[in-house]
Amino acid sequence: MSHTVEILSVGTELLLGNIANTDAQTLSQGLSELGLNVYYHTVVGDNPQRAREAVAIAKKRADIIITTGGLGPTCDDLTKNVLAEAFGKKLVFDEPSAERIRSYFAKTKRPMTDNNLQQAMLPEGCTVLANDWGTAPGCAFQAEGVHVIMLPGPPSECRPMFQYRAKPYLQSLSEGVIASHTLKLFGIGESAMEAQLRDQMNAMSNPTLAPYAKEGECELRVTAKAPTDAEAQALLKPTVEQVKALFGSKVYGVDVSSLEEVVEGLLREKGMTIGVAESCTGGLMAKRLTDVAGASQVFLGGIVSYTNQVKAGMLHVPQHLLDQFGAVSPEVALAMAEGARKALGCDIALATTGVAGPDKDDWDNEVGTMFVAIATPDGTHVRPLKLGSRPVRARLRTQTAHHAFDLARRYLTGLPYEDGAV
Template sequence: MSHTVEILSVGTELLLGNIANTDAQMLSQGLSALGLNVYWHTVVGDNPQRAKEAVELARKRADIIITTGGLGPTCDDLTKNVLAEAFGKKLVYDEESLERIKAYGKATGRPLTENNFQQALVPEGCTVLTNNWGSAPGCAFEADGVHVIMLPGPPSECTPMFRYRVVPYLHALSEGVIASHTLKLFGIGESAMEAQLRDQMNAMANPTLAPYAKEGECELRVTAKAPTMEEAQALLLPKVEELKQHFGALVYGVDVPSLEFVVENLLREKGLTIGTAESCTGGLMAKRLTDVSGASQVFKGGIVSYTNEVKHNVLGVPQELLDQYGAVSAPVAQAMAEGARRALGCDIALSSTGVAGPDKDDWDNEVGTMFVAIATPEGTHVRALHLGNRPVRARLRTQTAHHAFDLARRYLSGLSLED
């Protein structure tokens, strides 16, 4: 049976834009990986009548409703009350949750009031979803052919609750096993990727293909359903290999989190180290490298050489190059990478220089003109980029860092450095 899902997010702060609805994003990604179709996102404020109207609409069009928020101790935390009333469920105290709330208060040193204990009220006959990451338990029940799952709003609680409580619950609703693998691609747009796969995507039923556009890169998720995990993998793996062959060097990994993660794994495998010299990316490459656990094994350091003085005095970029070509140029990108490799004592070094906007530079380079380089024991390679002139600094920096990491990934994998 194919399920349709609605995510109902409760909280006036979401409507006002005070906080981003990262719960809904996380849930959509997780549910998609399970092969479940999210058809609607709804956000409603802390108002009982409007929340009730949202629930009534959701139950008419979805057979799985997942709510986030509104499970706390204050008067505006109303999700359980509204859902219990809508589905004719009585709220009862769950003794285990009550004891957990008391223990949580004691462990955190927070004084508890009667309001806190109301978090232990759950719809009668529900499956209680134990919250090891906060105080309010989640819960799930089925009524009138609709499965209702309630989760706390804080992302630090919602994310592990989904992973460790909801995913097993949803697996139990499905006959058989749903499994997926995600190919990560860099160097091709979503529309170009989809165009190459359109015919087989329309013809495939099991497994299925779903393309996704990310910031500066693409994902291709392959999902299969079968009675057992072994049978699901037997359907998946040949298709994954076929897609890897089709897209070749554009695929930088399967089921990996990021380009920098892949780069660091390759560095560890080869016993090599890396460093960075950044201008337009302003330290983003170093930040992303150090976000990966175990970065200290391979990352020597980074130099943010935002001015020509630092490029010259710290990285040793010859003044004549800066005077003749300007900071945003292939010769300067090359000298920056070589200077970082020399100054940091690393095996390979990446550099970035460019115009992130909002205006042209003094040399009349357009916004989006970028150069990245990689310096290696065998020599230095520069990649010139023209990323468009929309003055969105964060997007241009992200894409530039992607290109630099792609150079490192290709070098460490023995691939051509030409994009």
């Protein structure tokens, strides 16, 4: 049986835009991995009447309602009251939850006011979801054909509560095991990827294929359901292999987080190091490389050479190249990569230069004109890019960094530098 899920986020601060609703994003990603379809996201303020109306609508169109927020001790924490009322349940005092709350305050050496014990009032007959990361317990119950799961709002509590409390509960609703693998692709757009898979996707029921567009890249999730994990994996394997064969070198990994993670893993395998010279990306590549745990084993450093003076002075880009071709040129990109390799003493160096906008540069290069280059023990290569003229600097920088990392991946795996990736 397929389920329809609605995520109901409670909090006026979400409506005001004071904080982003990262809880809904986290839950949607996790639910997708479980093969559960999120059909609706709803945000409602700390207002009892509007919350009642939102719950009434959710009851009619979803058979799983997951709420975030509104479980705390203050008067605007109304989620439990509204949900209990909507499903005809009384709130009862749960002594084990109360004891956990008292222990939490004792452990953190903070004074506990009496209103904190309101958090131990839970719908009668519910499954208590113990909160080891805060004070407010979550809970789950079934009524009127709907499963209700309530989670705390702070992301530092919501994320682990979903992972270690809600997911096991949700998995128990379904017979068998749901397993999935995520293929990461670079060098193809979501629409082109979906077009090549459309017939196959329409013909499949188990496993299923679901494409997703990410910033500058694509994901394809393959999900299967079976009585055991081994049987689910047996269903997944041939489909994963078919997709890898179909898209070839555009698939840069399965169940990996990022291109830079793949690059660093390859560098570790080969005992090699990397450095970067950045102009238009302004340090983004160095940041992304150092975001990966263990980066110090392979990443030696980066130079943000945002001006011609720094390109010439620190990277030793010949002045005549800057004068003849301009900073945004293949010649300068190659010289930057070579200069970084020598200056940093690394095996591989990546370089970026381009026009991130909002206007053309002094050489009349359009916004979105970028060059990424790589210098290696075996030579150099440059990839010219035309990434569009929409003046969205963050997007252009992200895509440029993706292309640079793709050059490194291709070098480290012996793939041709250019395979329709531009």
